Amino acid sequence: MNVPKNMQRKPQILITGAAGATAQRVIERLRETCDLVAVDARIQVPLGDDIPSYCIDFNHRSFEDLFRRYQFDGVIHLGRIRSSQLTRLRRYNANVLGTQKLLDLSHKYGIQRIVVLSTFHVYGAMAYNPALIDESAPMKSAGLSADLIDSVELENLANLYLWRFPELNITILRPCNIVGPSVQNTMGRLLASHRAPVLAGFSPMMQFMHIDDMADAIVLAYNKSVRGIFNVASDDWVAYQRALELSGCTRIPVPSIPPVLPRLILRTLRLQSFPAYLMEFFKYPVVIDGQTFAKEFGFQPKRPLKEIFRFYRDNKRPL
Amino acid sequence: MSLASFLKSRLIPAKLEEQINRIRKPIGSLGYDPWGFNNETFKYGFSLTKPIYEKYFRTEAHGVDHMPADGPVLIVGNHSGQLPIDGILVGYALASREKNPRIPRAMIERFFPTVPWLGNLLNEVGAALGDPLNCARMLANNEAIIVFPEGVRGSGKLYRDRYKLQRFGNGFMHLAMKYNAAIVPIGIVGCEETIPAIANIKPLAKALGVPYAPVAMPVILPAKVHLNFGPPMYFEGGDISEEQVNERVEQVKAEINRLIDKGLAERKGLF
Numbered sequence: 001m002n003v004p005k006n007m008q009r010k011p012q013i014l015i016t017g018a019a020g021a022t023a024q025r026v027i028e029r030l031r032e033t034c035d036l037v038a039v040d041a042r043i044q045v046p047l048g049d050d051i052p053s054y055c056i057d058f059n060h061r062s063f064e065d066l067f068r069r070y071q072f073d074g075v076i077h078l079g080r081i082r083s084s085q086l087t088r089l090r091r092y093n094a095n096v097l098g099t100q101k102l103l104d105l106s107h108k109y110g111i112q113r114i115v116v117l118s119t120f121h122v123y124g125a126m127a128y129n130p131a132l133i134d135e136s137a138p139m140k141s142a143g144l145s146a147d148l149i150d151s152v153e154l155e156n157l158a159n160l161y162l163w164r165f166p167e168l169n170i171t172i173l174r175p176c177n178i179v180g181p182s183v184q185n186t187m188g189r190l191l192a193s194h195r196a197p198v199l200a201g202f203s204p205m206m207q208f209m210h211i212d213d214m215a216d217a218i219v220l221a222y223n224k225s226v227r228g229i230f231n232v233a234s235d236d237w238v239a240y241q242r243a244l245e246l247s248g249c250t251r252i253p254v255p256s257i258p259p260v261l262p263r264l265i266l267r268t269l270r271l272q273s274f275p276a277y278l279m280e281f282f283k284y285p286v287v288i289d290g291q292t293f294a295k296e297f298g299f300q301p302k303r304p305l306k307e308i309f310r311f312y313r314d315n316k317r318p319l
Numbered sequence: 320m321s322l323a324s325f326l327k328s329r330l331i332p333a334k335l336e337e338q339i340n341r342i343r344k345p346i347g348s349l350g351y352d353p354w355g356f357n358n359e360t361f362k363y364g365f366s367l368t369k370p371i372y373e374k375y376f377r378t379e380a381h382g383v384d385h386m387p388a389d390g391p392v393l394i395v396g397n398h399s400g401q402l403p404i405d406g407i408l409v410g411y412a413l414a415s416r417e418k419n420p421r422i423p424r425a426m427i428e429r430f431f432p433t434v435p436w437l438g439n440l441l442n443e444v445g446a447a448l449g450d451p452l453n454c455a456r457m458l459a460n461n462e463a464i465i466v467f468p469e470g471v472r473g474s475g476k477l478y479r480d481r482y483k484l485q486r487f488g489n490g491f492m493h494l495a496m497k498y499n500a501a502i503v504p505i506g507i508v509g510c511e512e513t514i515p516a517i518a519n520i521k522p523l524a525k526a527l528g529v530p531y532a533p534v535a536m537p538v539i540l541p542a543k544v545h546l547n548f549g550p551p552m553y554f555e556g557g558d559i560s561e562e563q564v565n566e567r568v569e570q571v572k573a574e575i576n577r578l579i580d581k582g583l584a585e586r587k588g589l590f
Contacts, residue, residue, distance in 0.1 A: 201435020236347035
């Protein structure tokens with residue numbers, strides 16, 4: 001099925017998770033230099049005449065038609081369904097089985113470059129975590145709640161293909177908290193809100209990356225064919241409660257001991273921005289070391305923490 | 320003037336603030352480092368420790384200039400007194416020295432991060448989880464780290480065992496050799512008498528999930544503390560057997576014993 005690739009044409013890239021804020025920014029950066037095809041399992045995103053956009057479930061047979069129709073050179077897989085979305089089973093289908101399908105098709109159609117966006121959550125939040133966790137640290141699926149397991153499974157799959165099919169040139173990125181305008185993940189929602197819950201007496205160290213910096217990192221990663229696993233984080237740190245303070249949020253303490261109490265409270269409240277399964281991440285730090293990525297890809301985040309928090313402080317209403 | 324800035328102006332004199340600000344620290348744009356150290360909180364901690372160091376324990380520090388001005392250092396001493404008062408006093412002695420002050424870091428028990436407020440507070444004043452990876456990263460960052468190789472064996476020992484060094488772990492020596500860190504030995508005299516314990520209720524400690532549950536008076540006695548810093552010791556790296564590492568650890572232990580004896584000879588009374 002492989003068609004010899006014309007060296008003159010622009011590289012053709014499949015971008016998954018096109019409805020997400022990160023994907024939108026990656027598309028902005030690549031649309032001039034690459035022929036893009038956008039796909040999202042949730043909605044069809046209008047991206048103009050030059051970028052075909054599809055709403056397809058990866059597990060659906062018609063997904064392969066995209067690979068037949070376009071001669072993809074690379075895939076940027078940003079379509080991980082977050083733990084706050086869908087049910088566990090549907091997330092497993094989308095994140096794990098869907099990713100497997102994507103990787104299988106990539107192998108079948110001779111894709112030469114794949115970037116997979118994972119998350120720092122795979123390291124797990126534990127009281128015994130050392131700071132500056134590097135990529136060789138084990139993932140802690142056993143310590144994670146069932147709602148985060150699919151993230152680890154997705155990574156395991158990508159890892160398997162990374163070593164089994166080196167020609168796919170898979171790069172897995174594990175970013176810290178991605179925040180900034182239009183980011184709708186847990187941390188983005190918390191910083192954007194007027195009042196944010198905290199676990200009384202716990203303010204773990206956190207790292208934040210502006211969504212524009214993250215998009216730059218993904219583009220850098222795509223453009224340099226170095227396979228492997230890389231943390232993406234800046235050399236700057238802040239305690240969670242201080243971050244809320246700087247973002248103009250009023251902190252609402254949730255009783256933290258005994259540990260069963262906050263879990264019970266959060267499960268009862270079912271807050272989307274402070275879910276029970278992420279409770280440990282608001283208690284213990286997961287500080288990752290992004291130096292390897294920074295050196296290998298020449299990455300330097302441009303938006304400082306103060307700028308990120310100032311944005312949230314100044315934009316409480318519009319969000 | 321806000322309440323916070325009023326309190327700051329009362330608690331942190333300009334001279335003290337200047338003293339802390341001139342110490343080189345690998346911190347980010349908001350004053351934090353990856354382990355949670357916070358420059359502003361440290362200033363409060365430093366300010367509150369001053370009367371405790373000078374007035375309550377009337378601490379006398381000798382040989383504080385043995386501490387190298389920069390580069391990775393492990394400050395290795397005897398641990399005693401149920402609470403980590405010894406670590407706080409050693410930290411203050413080094414941060415307050417006139418020439419080349421340094422903010423040493425401390426490795427703390429794995430139990431502390433699980434305690435609300437206290438865990439974060441300890442992190443903010445420079446303590447970090449006692450994990451070899453943390454220690455290694457800090458040495459690579461050219462930091463000075465206070466290490467008590469006796470661990471809870473030292474701090475939890477009873478009054479009748481005072482000034483008897485317990486078994487040392489070898490981890491600090493491996494790290495010192497790997498990162499070419501200087502070992503500054505220190506003999507701490509006086510902390511044994513701050514909270515003298517006559518017994519340890521092990522079942523209670525187990526039930527509470529704490530390292531030990533001492534039977535002691537619920538007060539911290541104002542014993543006079545003597546800190547004796549020794550000259551830095553350097554150990555070359557290389558692939559050596561654990562037996563040779565043990566010998567090196569014994570050398571450090573012997574030097575600490577000498578410094579403890581010096582402190583005991585110097586003191587004229589317990590208080």
